Amino acid sequence: MSQTTFGTDAGELQGPEQSWWRDAVIYQVYPRSFADGNGDGMGDLPGVTSKLEYLKELGVDAVWLSPFYASPQADAGYDVSDYRDVDPRFGSLADFDEMLTQAHALKLRIIVDLVPNHTSDEHEWFVQARAAKPGSETRNRYIFREGKGEQGELPPNNWQSIFGGNAWTRLVEADGTPGQWYLHLFDTKQPDLNWENPEVRSEMEAVLRFWLDRGVDGFRVDVAHGMIKAEGLPDWDGAAAMVEGQQAEDSADSADSADSEKAPEGNMNPPSPFFDQEGVHEIYRAWNQVLKEYDGDRMLVAEAWVEPAERLVRYIRPDEMQQAFNFEFLLAGWDAERMTAAITNSLAAVESVGAPSTWVMSNHDTVRHTTRYGLSTPTGFPKGISAADEQPDEALGLLRARAAAAIMLALPGSAYLYQGDELGLPEHTTLAAELRQDPAFARTKGEEIGRDGCRVPLPWYDQEPGYGFSHGSVEPSQPWLPQPESFASYAADRQDGVPGSTLEFYREALALRSEYELGQGVLEWLEASGLHQPDKDILSFRNGELTVLANFGDQPLALSTEFLEDRGVRLRSQPKALTENGELAPNSAIWLS
Template identity: 50%
Template sequence: MSLPGQETLAENPLFNSADWWRQAAVYQIYPRSFNDSNGDGLGDIPGVTAKADYLQDLGIDAVWLSPFYPSQLADGGYDVDDYRDVDPRLGTLEDFDEMVAALHARQIKVVVDIVPNHSSNLHRWFQEALAAAPGSPERDRYIFREGRGENGELPPADWESQFGGPAWTRVTEADGTPGQWYLHLFASEQPDWNWDNPEVHQEFLTTLRFWSDRGVDGFRIDVAHALVKDLGEELSDTHALPNEFEHFGAHPFWDRDEVHDIYAEWRKVFNEYDPPRTAVAEAWVHPDRLARYASPDGLGQAFSFDLLEVPFTAENFRRAITKNLDEAQRSGASSTWVLSNHDIVRHPTRYGLDLDGLLERLEEHPRTPSGGTDLSVAAKQWLLLDSPDELLDRAKGLRRARAAELLILALPGSAYVYQGSELGLYEVLEIAADERQDPSFFRNPGKDQGRDGCRVPLPWEKAAEDYGFGGPAFLPQPGWFAEHAVDAENEDEESTLNLYRAALAARRRLQGAEQMAWGPLDGGEVVHIVRPGGWESVTNFGSEPVELPAGEVVVASTPVEGSTLPGETTVWLKTD
């Protein structure tokens, strides 16, 4: 099927621009779940290369690869054994080079994940630290402390890790005696680096140059707000820690001002290249603090996560759009729009939840408190219910998801698309306890179902074994994947896949200056934006149809007939 603008997809005006990142459509690939080239059940780097034409036809400007480095997979690859290699189960450095060449040949940029807050406990430097004595240079690369109690048997503080359980683990010294404790804000297999150590600084500068020299165009920085620690001699217990969202820069490990000295170093490395390498921060910080991460003297851009948290309403989206455009203006960066990623319940599922019914059920549920109005939290708690499908309207969720995606693709700034979103995939619920892999599930029994449901390997062929993934998928694929497989959606002109293709092709044709204005219909249940060049986007968040302004329909999230816009629908209009 020939889609509007598809014939020009190979001509990407952003590709040769140093500012390509400012308005790019970036496709996030979780490599182990994307495409398996050798039948071992894990997606791999050659699997990405094999789908380069698919990515080009989709119309994205860049690919962001989640970690593909050697890893024991204690946290889905975010526990890195070696920052300058490819996991042998996923390929080789030569395979990586071939992938970059294949994507660049199709005018697609390559962004890779950097994980600078922690390494794996199998990293060579941590193994050296375990073999060395307390106070040694080897231990100083990480954060070791003596324990409390008569014999050091208690952790240095009562801090909890982000995955549940203590944030400190005691080591056994080389002579077999119980020894010091090391800090890990995440899993125990992820010891935190000591960024007061110059060797750590140099290690990451070397890593950034290593991948930049191989043609990588940019970096996504994991947990960018946590690198610098100021723990002092006496560690405060949790109740005495300041709130980082109220006392800026005062928390011992979240969002300290000194972290920006690191990113100033990194910016000098990025600017050694022509064009300069780009970076985007994953930083969960107060909005007033986000601009510093997106500073042109630092990383240059930072994720906005507002739309991961809010329900599908015009008021929520209007507020998030206004806030994030204001933040981008303050920082000099561009906005980032995200609806799903590898850590969040997929947005077609979030938007299909009966939120009132869910909150009512959660109030009665003994294992979890109310999720409030934070939709990402409520959706995670929904996963814990015995019969979650009772509160899910899949058709409504997908209809809203298509409308929301079309809206964010119309906004100035860069848009991030998580793999499978273009197929309209829902969160996978059908994963038994003994099939799960996420550490948050195991460290929080009965309190967290983990993130496996959004990481299930993609379906490519509706009738093929493992839905064409290439091998026995490492997480179970449900039967309903067949109707969402790529070949099934190729045949359906109204499919979500073909909506994305049409929208991304139109976006590339219509996109101009990073400006927008609110249109005359904006207000109440309608979000109406106007872009330069006579391009308008109208989203009806309500259930009743509304009148459309005059103009040619370029693309719509659901069919539009005549001059009315159905409920829960977005349409793009060309008015000049």
């Protein structure tokens, strides 16, 4: 047995030991694709409210809602035109309050998305800025610059958008003449705010208080590493991407082993002038103080694609945020050595600041892990999958996804589930090009397939139109994105109460996680000496009374009598995970106590 353990003494903790977010299981709802309450084919807040009992029965502690604010929906709501109102597509403020009230009655916390890096170009502020003169106070809320060249016809610098194309767009003034350029790290319709302007900081703190006053329990902060830009906005020869860790990893993979040890730290090479700048931490220290004005242990979780882990945990120092998404774990893929390293690195890093780690395998920006794990390279990270690309082995991907969930849900810290994870839902990999709505697909002219495949509406009832997405509606419209026929077999009603189904597996795992208090536990790695022979495809650890064993290989693993002696199987990732002969099946995991 290895003596490598990870845990944090109560005296070193960031926040009270009993803080709910330290070990919470948080379920991400992508509102437009979760449940449709009015039959128009678009998910909404009443639809979320109708499924709260389902989420409570699943066993989660909190719900994170992707943006539902007023928005032109150029980027599925991440282009906000009014931070203090609900988009009519999703309902009203009254609908939000009703959902929040019912969630709290069920002892479910509610976390809302906050998008502080940019607004919509239809936000009142940008409408005013567009009409104002260069150098005006209204334009200073955003990042406007004069162009280069004799007539200012060239962008102010060479930055490229995350979604493809130039990161600058030139205004046409009221008299028809070309004007200044404005920065948008994402879509043209998402102008970046100027966080050097105190008015911007004051306004966003007021937005925090608006939702805190309504009773929300926390905020997921979009592009949390992106608000501050380097002084002078210098040119940069790197290539920006949503998943910076993958970019750094690809660079390391292209080097030989000796050179890769010398690879520069940080999320990009060379370092980006618009991500992970030192000034972002001042913002979060101020927000930390805003949250302290309210009772109820409110929290902030950072979406920060930052590496190495030592830089990421700077966002969760005691006076800043409470959590940050652990993308190293997400990017590890289906590989025992990579996943072990990601877990070890993450726990060591968060321990240094007294914060809990988070664990996540999928979200609204990634190809679903059930599909990634079924590809010929199950550690890859494609930016979407089309019918022209390699198609996954759906059954194999699901086997591996369930085993990975057994690992993730046994780890100390907080776990995030993406809607449909509990159904084993795969990516929609054959969505027609003309139906795609992700701006990344359009801006790259299809070179980047985009994120639509993971955002397809959930299947609730296999015999209903749209698989029950608009359940209860007399004449429901077609879902806003079409579901593949295969979704029928994943429908919630087809799995509910069925032993061995993915839904029942998740319910069982979450109940045991709570019973054994695994989120509050301490991880202790186990060597393979308890098995017949050590194997690089084995991952094994202990957390409290539970021992977790996973077989990443393609051959059964014979377990020694000594290893199994006096241990009972509490959880199997699939019904045949452990044979009568004491073999752990390939692509399977078990919990023993």
